[in-house]
Amino acid sequence: MIRDITIGQYYPADSVIHRLDPRVKLMGALLYMVSLFLFQGLAGLLLITVFLAACIGLSKVPLSYMVRGLRAIVALLVFTSVFHLFLTPGEHVLFRFGIVSITMEGVANAVFMLFRLIYLIVGTSIMTLATTPNALTDGLEKALRPLEKIRVPVHAIAMMMSIALRFIPILIEEVDLIMKAQMARGADFENGSLIKRVKNMIPLLVPLFVSAFRRADDLAMAMEARCYVGGAGRTKMKPLRYAKRDYVAYLILAAYLAGVIALRAV
Amino acid sequence: MGIVKASRLVHEYIRRDEEGNVESIQTALDGLDFDVKAGDFIAVLGHNGSGKSTLAKHINALLLPSGGTLWVDGKDTSDSGNVSAVRRQAGMVFQNPDNQIIGSVVEEDVGFGPENLGIPSEEIWIRVEESLKSVGMLRYRSHSPNRLSGGQKQRVAIAGILSMEPKCIVLDEPTAMLDPSGRQEVLEAVHALNRQKGITVLWITHYMEEVVHADVVYVMDQGRIVMQGKPREIFSRVEELREHRLDVPQITLLAHELNQAGLAVGEGTLTREELKDALVRLYGSRA
Amino acid sequence: MSIILDKVDYVYSADSAYEIRALNKISLTIEDGAFIGIIGHTGSGKSTLIQHLNGLLKATSGGIYFNGRDIYEPDYDLSRLRMQVGLVFQYPEHQLFATTVFDDVCFGPMNQGLDKNEAGLRAFEALKNVGMAEEVYYQSPFHLSGGQKRRVAIAGVLAMKPEVLILDEPTAGLDPKGRDEILDLIADMHQKLGITVILVSHSMEDVAKYVQRIIVMNDGSVLYDGTPKEVFSHYRELEAVSLAAPQVTYLMHELRAAGIVADDGATTVEEAKESILKAFGRKGSV
Numbered sequence: 001m002i003r004d005i006t007i008g009q010y011y012p013a014d015s016v017i018h019r020l021d022p023r024v025k026l027m028g029a030l031l032y033m034v035s036l037f038l039f040q041g042l043a044g045l046l047l048i049t050v051f052l053a054a055c056i057g058l059s060k061v062p063l064s065y066m067v068r069g070l071r072a073i074v075a076l077l078v079f080t081s082v083f084h085l086f087l088t089p090g091e092h093v094l095f096r097f098g099i100v101s102i103t104m105e106g107v108a109n110a111v112f113m114l115f116r117l118i119y120l121i122v123g124t125s126i127m128t129l130a131t132t133p134n135a136l137t138d139g140l141e142k143a144l145r146p147l148e149k150i151r152v153p154v155h156a157i158a159m160m161m162s163i164a165l166r167f168i169p170i171l172i173e174e175v176d177l178i179m180k181a182q183m184a185r186g187a188d189f190e191n192g193s194l195i196k197r198v199k200n201m202i203p204l205l206v207p208l209f210v211s212a213f214r215r216a217d218d219l220a221m222a223m224e225a226r227c228y229v230g231g232a233g234r235t236k237m238k239p240l241r242y243a244k245r246d247y248v249a250y251l252i253l254a255a256y257l258a259g260v261i262a263l264r265a266v
Numbered sequence: 267m268g269i270v271k272a273s274r275l276v277h278e279y280i281r282r283d284e285e286g287n288v289e290s291i292q293t294a295l296d297g298l299d300f301d302v303k304a305g306d307f308i309a310v311l312g313h314n315g316s317g318k319s320t321l322a323k324h325i326n327a328l329l330l331p332s333g334g335t336l337w338v339d340g341k342d343t344s345d346s347g348n349v350s351a352v353r354r355q356a357g358m359v360f361q362n363p364d365n366q367i368i369g370s371v372v373e374e375d376v377g378f379g380p381e382n383l384g385i386p387s388e389e390i391w392i393r394v395e396e397s398l399k400s401v402g403m404l405r406y407r408s409h410s411p412n413r414l415s416g417g418q419k420q421r422v423a424i425a426g427i428l429s430m431e432p433k434c435i436v437l438d439e440p441t442a443m444l445d446p447s448g449r450q451e452v453l454e455a456v457h458a459l460n461r462q463k464g465i466t467v468l469w470i471t472h473y474m475e476e477v478v479h480a481d482v483v484y485v486m487d488q489g490r491i492v493m494q495g496k497p498r499e500i501f502s503r504v505e506e507l508r509e510h511r512l513d514v515p516q517i518t519l520l521a522h523e524l525n526q527a528g529l530a531v532g533e534g535t536l537t538r539e540e541l542k543d544a545l546v547r548l549y550g551s552r553a
Numbered sequence: 554m555s556i557i558l559d560k561v562d563y564v565y566s567a568d569s570a571y572e573i574r575a576l577n578k579i580s581l582t583i584e585d586g587a588f589i590g591i592i593g594h595t596g597s598g599k600s601t602l603i604q605h606l607n608g609l610l611k612a613t614s615g616g617i618y619f620n621g622r623d624i625y626e627p628d629y630d631l632s633r634l635r636m637q638v639g640l641v642f643q644y645p646e647h648q649l650f651a652t653t654v655f656d657d658v659c660f661g662p663m664n665q666g667l668d669k670n671e672a673g674l675r676a677f678e679a680l681k682n683v684g685m686a687e688e689v690y691y692q693s694p695f696h697l698s699g700g701q702k703r704r705v706a707i708a709g710v711l712a713m714k715p716e717v718l719i720l721d722e723p724t725a726g727l728d729p730k731g732r733d734e735i736l737d738l739i740a741d742m743h744q745k746l747g748i749t750v751i752l753v754s755h756s757m758e759d760v761a762k763y764v765q766r767i768i769v770m771n772d773g774s775v776l777y778d779g780t781p782k783e784v785f786s787h788y789r790e791l792e793a794v795s796l797a798a799p800q801v802t803y804l805m806h807e808l809r810a811a812g813i814v815a816d817d818g819a820t821t822v823e824e825a826k827e828s829i830l831k832a833f834g835r836k837g838s839v
Contacts, residue, residue: 010370012408133370166370169412180609181648184640185709186632186664203660206650210695218365225326225358226368226379226426227350237377237390313728314699415595442726445595445755447795472728511730516758516800516822523826529833538800542807545829549813552833 009169011129017059018130021246022139024253029127031253035260036116036123044263045115051256052123059130066122066129077117084110133165135238142240155231163219171212178207269339269434269466270302270325270356276333277320277489294320296489297334302468304433307460309477309497310470312486313511318470321486322438325468326358339433354383357427359437363419363444364411372414372422373398373407379430390429397428400463401455417448421455428459434466435459441473449473474501475515478536485510502534517541556583556606556638556717561615563601563773575601577773578615583717583751588743590760591753593770594796599753600643602770603719606751607638636665639715643722645706649694654680654705657694661713672712679712680705682746683738700731704738711742717749718742724759736763758799761785761820769796781820801825808832 017025032051039048056063070077090105128136141158148154179189182203189200277295282288294317302308312318323329324336327343339355341348357379360366369375373394380390398404401421411419420440427435437456441449453469453476460467469480477483483500485493487510493500500507504514504522514522521535521544531544563576575598583589583606593599604610605617608624608631617624624634642648651657655676662672680690683704689697694705703723710718720739724732740763743750754760760767760781767784769777771794777784785791788798788806801819805828809817814832819825 010410012371012410132374134374162370163368166368166411170364177642178648180604181640181642181645182660183609184607184635184642185661186636186713187660188632188664203648203650207648210650211647215362215365218360218362219368221323221328222358222360222366223368223378225328225353225360226430227353227382228378229350229382233384234381235384235387235390237374237381237387237394239387313730446797447594474729511728513729513733517804520801520804520822520825520829523822524829527826527830527835529830529835538804538807542804542811545808545813546811549811549833 009129010132011061011065013060013130015058015060015130016245017055017126019245020249021240021242022131022135023143023240024242024246024249025127025131026136026139026143028249028253029124031257032123033120035257036120038264039260040264044260045112047256047259047263048119052119055123055126059126061126061129066125069121069125070118073117073121077114080117081110081114084113134162137162137165138236138238138240159231167215170215171208174211175204175208178204267337267340268301269304270300270468271337272298272300272324272334273336274299274334275321275324275331275336277317277324277329278332294489295324298489298491300484300491300494302434302466304466305460305464306481307457307467307469307479309480309483310468310486311472311474311477311483311500311512312470313472316486316510317489318486319438320489322358322436322468322470325356325434325436327352328358354430355432356434356436357430357432359420359423359427359435359440361439361442363416363423366423367411367419367426370410371407372403372409372411375411375422376425376429379426383430393429393431394425397425398422400428400459401425415448416444417451420444420448420452424452424455424459432465434468436468436470438470439472440469441471441476449476472512474513474518478515485512487511498534498536500534501536504533555585555620557581557618558583558605559616559618561602561605561612561617563598563605563610564613575773576605576612579773579775581768581775581778583749585716585749586747587749587766588740588764589749589751590764590767591751591770592755592757592760592767592796593776594755594794597770598773599770600721601773603640603721603751603753606717606719607640608634609640636661636713637715638717638719639710639713641707641710641718641720641723643725645709645723646694646699646702649702649706649709652693653691654685654694654697655690657705658708658712661709665713675712675714676708679708682711682742683708700727700734703727703735707738715748717751719751719753721753722755723752724754724756732759739763757785757791757797761799771796782818785820786818 035048039045085102085106086100088103088106088109090103092104093101094104094107095102137158140161141154144154187200187203189204192200275295275298276293279292279294280288281290298321310318310321320329324331324343325338327349330344336343338352341351343352367375368378376394376397377390380393395404398407401424403418403421403425406414406418411422414422440452444452456467456469457479459465469476471477478497480497483495483497484491485500492510493503493506501514501518504519507514517538518535521531521541522533524531525533529548531541531548535541535544558579558581561576561579565573565575579602591599591602601610605612611625619634622629624631649657651660658676658679659672662675667675685701685704685708694702697705723735723739727735736759739750739752742748752760752764765780767779767781768775769784769791776794777787785798785802788802791798799820801822805814805817805819805825808814814828816828819828
């Protein structure tokens with residue numbers, strides 16, 4: 001199950017989405033999220049669906065890759081939709097059983113919520129799948145550059161993020177391995193009361209932390225050995241420069257958001 | 267003076283208790299003297315804990331001498347003004363391939379060093395391409411390092427050093443975590459760099475098979491260089507190597523045992539062909 | 554008493570574009586008390602195979618029988634199997650977690666449901682069997698040297714008194730002396746404790762010296778299965794899948810081709826020495 005998490009995994013492909021400036025993609029993801037919470041009605045949903053489908057198509061990332069990311073949050077999806085299904089008050093009662101009732105509004109709400117969550121995960125995973133983590137942090141670093149004036153260590157934060165992203169898959173594999181090794185010694189990570197289960201995590205967490213610290217230590221040394229001394233005086237292999245397609249993408253994004261807002265009124 | 271030169275180099279790891287009093291002193295390097303000729307392939311052999319990793323970190327100024335002096339390309343590493351120049355001249359490759367790759371894409375990782383040096387973007391691209399080409403990893407330039415084999419990851423790490431255009435590369439047990447084919451692939455790549463680009467190599471290992479083609483072998487034990495010479499000289503001293511917790515390749519061992527049993531095939535035999543030829547000769551001249 | 558594998562298949566990410574067939578119709582019998590080496594390069598399926606033997610991975614198809622019982626039967630106790638077939642992973646010292654060496658070794662026996670005293674006895678015995686000195690039992694395992702940590706980790710599996718002990722690359726990262734010490738220790742345990750030992754390795758040379766039977770894995774299948782002598786006689790075919798036989802094997806074949814020795818089956822330095830000296834008409838032992 002752990003392997004299903006697709007956030008932070010890059011899918012190499014040669015597509016227009018991959019080539020966009022990461023700042024555009026960051027802004028795009030942000031506006032897309034806003035649109036998901038702004039839209040109302042079927043027309044809005046339809047516009048978002050078309051937009052999402054277009055992005056998926058353009059990104060050349062197989063759909064199955066994005067859908068895999070959903071598996072990890074199935075429980076959340078079920079819980080949220082059930083919550084909305086039963087707890088939305090409304091006039092058109094479809095079904096009543098004691099104090100539990102299902103209303104027309106509840107069904108609509110549950111469906112919309114389900115779409116929101118699924119679209120949220122799939123949409124944002126396009127951004128991470130089609131942007132190398134380094135480009136993403138570069139984008140973030142450059143977009144947040146003004147904050148350096150108020151002493152926010154933007155470069156350090158961006159570097160930390162990119163390292164974290166690089167090591168997530170490695171640590172996930174490590175968790176898998178340690179779990180198996182402890183299971184071979186009879187450890188049980190699945191059964192028992194909550195307290196017992198938390199206690200049972202110790203043989204997993206201690207080795208994981210020890211390993212993470214060892215890696216951090218090694219990495220710090222390797223970076224130093226390669227003349228890393230922080231952000232000052234660094235150049236970029238891939239400096240961010242807007243191309244024509246980036247401006248076009250900004251225009252499309254603006255039009256898209258305007259469309260979603262306009263459709264609210266319908 | 268050679269490219270790396272040590273004079274009575276000492277390193278002490280000092281452990282202190284909470285009050286800052288010295289609890290114990292462990293001498294990891296105990297008065298090393300050596301002089302590495304530019305362009306040589308030096309193999310440093312030693313068991314775990316013999317001080318060879320500590321030595322490696324000194325050459326990159328990741329550790330500084332507790333006593334004595336170390337010069338890299340004529341620059342004293344203990345002079346804080348030299349640190350950047352020393353690191354640029356003597357690149358370092360570590361044991362664990364995962365823990366030294368910073369970029370999430372191969373080419374971005376190779377570009378990391380030049381970025382730190384403030385090299386203009388256009389030139390970084392040229393260097394990255396050239397470095398990847400010289401370790402045979404160019405076609406993986408846009409791959410994620412996580413999908414590569416151990417040997418491939420180490421070659422990327424080496425490219426990441428090459429892109430800084432060093433005169434010398436120190437590899438601290440670069441093959442310890444690899445399988446035999448990965449080991450072979452990394453060793454060959456480094457030998458090629460040494461031959462074709464004239465880069466000085468310090469190859470640190472405890473695998474005897476890897477030092478056969480080195481120009482000079484240093485054997486370390488307890489923080490000292492206890493043996494030094496050409497591979498053939500070193501390998502002819504089988505018993506001495508064993509005392510230092512090392513062994514010799516199978517063929518060398520067999521030749522040694524045959525010698526002991528009175529069959530004069532010659533000590534310090536390095537390759538299978540040599541031993542075979544010696545045996546064929548002996549067999550032919552048998553009364 | 555044995556482990557029998559019957560046409561075991563294992564497929565990663567079945568029915569997707571990333572489908573990888575890690576094991577392909579593996580049929581094997583592992584006899585009680587055997588000392589077996591499994592050899593193959595990275596990705597040959599050897600790690601996947603050993604994780605089937607103690608039930609950590611479940612075959613996609615095919616059956617595994619431990620002591621005559623099908624381990625995939627619904628009422629089969631897999632957690633017990635994991636303790637009967639002890640698996641020591643690669644770099645096992647990375648799984649140490651307890652505050653003392655002793656507590657760490659007690660982890661397995663305690664999970665078996667033994668009480669503190671009994672688990673303690675088991676831990677003592679196991680630590681002694683791996684040659685750890687008593688003064689370190691109550692120290693933190695994190696302060697030990699690499700080789701010692703590895704011994705403690707092996708003791709942690711040994712303390713469960715497994716009938717079968719599987720070790721995945723137990724010498725990885727150790728120096729030559731450390732490597733010989735661990736291999737001698739394993740051979741010693743096989744003899745003294747009478748347990749079945751399966752040694753997974755990249756190194757033909759290490760394995761040839763110790764085991765009675767070698768299983769060569771390639772591409773998820775068993776390529777060769779036999780005594781070291783039988784397996785290494787296929788040295789040309791082994792080379793084709795980038796698995797070299799020990800150097801002495803090549804030498805002996807070349808010497809035979811040159812008409813010097815009659816028997817080219819030596820797989821260790823000792824055997825090679827014997828047969829060369831014999832060819833030269835000298836006494837074998839010195």
